[in-house]
Amino acid sequence: MTAKATRVLVLNSGSSSLKYQLLDMGDARSDNGSGAARLAVGLVERIGEATSRLAHTPLAAGGATRETTGPIADHQAALKAVADELATDGLGLDSPELAAIGHRVVHGGLKFTAPTVIDDAVLKEIERLVPVAPLHNPANITGIRTAQALRPDLPQVAVFDTAFHTTMPEHAARYAIDVATADAHRIRRYGFHGTSHAYVSRRTAELLGKAPEDINVIVLHLGNGASASAVRGGRCVDTSMGLTPLEGLVMGTRSGDIDPAVTFHLKRVAGMSADEIDELLNKKSGLLGLCGDNDMREIRRRIDGGDERAALAFDIYIHRLKKYIGAYTAVLGKVDAVTFTAGVGENAAPVRAAAVAGLEELGMAVDASLNAVRSDEPRLISPDYARVAVAVVPTDEELEIAQQTYALVTA
Numbered sequence: 001m002t003a004k005a006t007r008v009l010v011l012n013s014g015s016s017s018l019k020y021q022l023l024d025m026g027d028a029r030s031d032n033g034s035g036a037a038r039l040a041v042g043l044v045e046r047i048g049e050a051t052s053r054l055a056h057t058p059l060a061a062g063g064a065t066r067e068t069t070g071p072i073a074d075h076q077a078a079l080k081a082v083a084d085e086l087a088t089d090g091l092g093l094d095s096p097e098l099a100a101i102g103h104r105v106v107h108g109g110l111k112f113t114a115p116t117v118i119d120d121a122v123l124k125e126i127e128r129l130v131p132v133a134p135l136h137n138p139a140n141i142t143g144i145r146t147a148q149a150l151r152p153d154l155p156q157v158a159v160f161d162t163a164f165h166t167t168m169p170e171h172a173a174r175y176a177i178d179v180a181t182a183d184a185h186r187i188r189r190y191g192f193h194g195t196s197h198a199y200v201s202r203r204t205a206e207l208l209g210k211a212p213e214d215i216n217v218i219v220l221h222l223g224n225g226a227s228a229s230a231v232r233g234g235r236c237v238d239t240s241m242g243l244t245p246l247e248g249l250v251m252g253t254r255s256g257d258i259d260p261a262v263t264f265h266l267k268r269v270a271g272m273s274a275d276e277i278d279e280l281l282n283k284k285s286g287l288l289g290l291c292g293d294n295d296m297r298e299i300r301r302r303i304d305g306g307d308e309r310a311a312l313a314f315d316i317y318i319h320r321l322k323k324y325i326g327a328y329t330a331v332l333g334k335v336d337a338v339t340f341t342a343g344v345g346e347n348a349a350p351v352r353a354a355a356v357a358g359l360e361e362l363g364m365a366v367d368a369s370l371n372a373v374r375s376d377e378p379r380l381i382s383p384d385y386a387r388v389a390v391a392v393v394p395t396d397e398e399l400e401i402a403q404q405t406y407a408l409v410t411a
């Protein structure tokens with residue numbers, strides 16, 4: 001590596017999307033107080049459909065967003081299109097300034113507790129975990145293989161969603177099922193969105209002017225996938241997702257918690273196969289299954305227009321969220337902050353207001369005018385008198401992945 005190689009490309013491959021950022025980790029023009037400068041950011045969405053869309057913003061080259069629409073068949077084609085966009089701005093993947101490529105990998109099992117340079121053995125292990133992250137690990141693997149083909153000489157680093165949760169105590173990580181069966185098949189609660197929970201809990205401490213070691217935080221990561229975590233002194237002690245990203249909160253298309261007997265019932269009574277039930281619970285449930293829409297913006301529009309199905313879906317979503325706030329208050333004993341993050345948590349003021357409504361006895365409240373403020377900055381939305389701070393902290397998985405990747409390859 002030359003002394004000039006200070007850039008990191010971060011790839012966050014979702015089931016049907018690819019988010020990316022190119023960052024300069026040694027640039028004084030930091031735009032986020034981290035010592036890192038964003039050179040380009042973008043998103044490819046609806047991969048595999050006829051209406052794929054690539055939105056690319058070359059921040060280093062003037063900043064105007066370029067949009068391209070048209071079919072992008074798979075994650076390999078998506079990454080190639082992104083590489084072309086970057087090359088147009090003189091930020092191509094062939095640059096000698098690129099130090100590494102950092103990949104979000106959703107399931108790392110128990111083996112990976114820290115960022116890891118990817119070799120054949122690491123890739124094999126990520127492949128072995130596909131059955132427990134069927135929507136995510138395959139996309140992550142395609143991203144890694146495509147990036148390796150484009151820059152075989154560069155270190156590729158995996159940053160795992162599961163890593164932050166490996167501190168969970170056994171009593172939170174184990175399911176109450178036969179131990180021999182669980183151990184034989186590595187069935188336990190792993191948790192996901194860990195990079196976000198780690199980043200957001202740390203930023204919450206900063207917002208409160210405290211050290212992460214000195215506070216307890218409940219983080220509510222509400223995106224298309226959604227999860228809650230209980231963080232004591234900077235370490236995760238419980239989280240709502242489990243063996244797979246299906247457990248826990250109501251999500252865009254996933255059911256979250258259900259009685260496991262629903263699955264046998266569907267098999268025995270409705271004659272559904274395991275794959276059909278998997279598809280039902282992961283892709284046709286949650287808000288989408290309840291009301292036909294998975295985007296919270298659309299659901300709020302429908303509620304404002306008097307739509308009762310949308311209102312019931314919203315109420316079910318909020319009821320589950322409230323249960324987890326209560327549960328994690330009990331797990332932590334003392335809560336210093338409840339922090340909302342990700343697409344819904346950062347943008348949907350009605351979700352924040354409804355989730356915290358009626359929790360005054362727990363010391364939690366939301367100030368309506370603070371909650372209505374739109375901002376990209378971390379901020380408090382609780383009134384001064386509230387014992388527990390309620391905060392909105394925009395997540396930045398890409399920055400966190402870039403920092404962990406750069407630290408590893410420059411160590």
Ligand SMILES: Nc1ncnc2c1ncn2[C@@H]1O[C@H](COP(=O)(O)OP(=O)(O)O)[C@@H](O)[C@H]1O
Nearest residue numbers: 222223224225294295296297342343344347348
């Ligand atoms: N202005 C907004 N108001 C309400 N919800 C929003 C808004 N913007 C985005 N969202 C919600 O955020 C979701 C996407 O969140 P995001 O964290 O980007 O998810 P993911 O990373 O899982 O794709 C959308 O599906 C939508 O429901």
Ligand SMILES: CC(=O)OP(=O)(O)O
Nearest residue numbers: 192193223224225245
């Ligand atoms: C793990 C997970 O659910 O990720 P996402 O929210 O990106 O789907």
Ligand SMILES: [Mg+2]
Nearest residue numbers: 223224225342
């Ligand atoms: Mg996400």
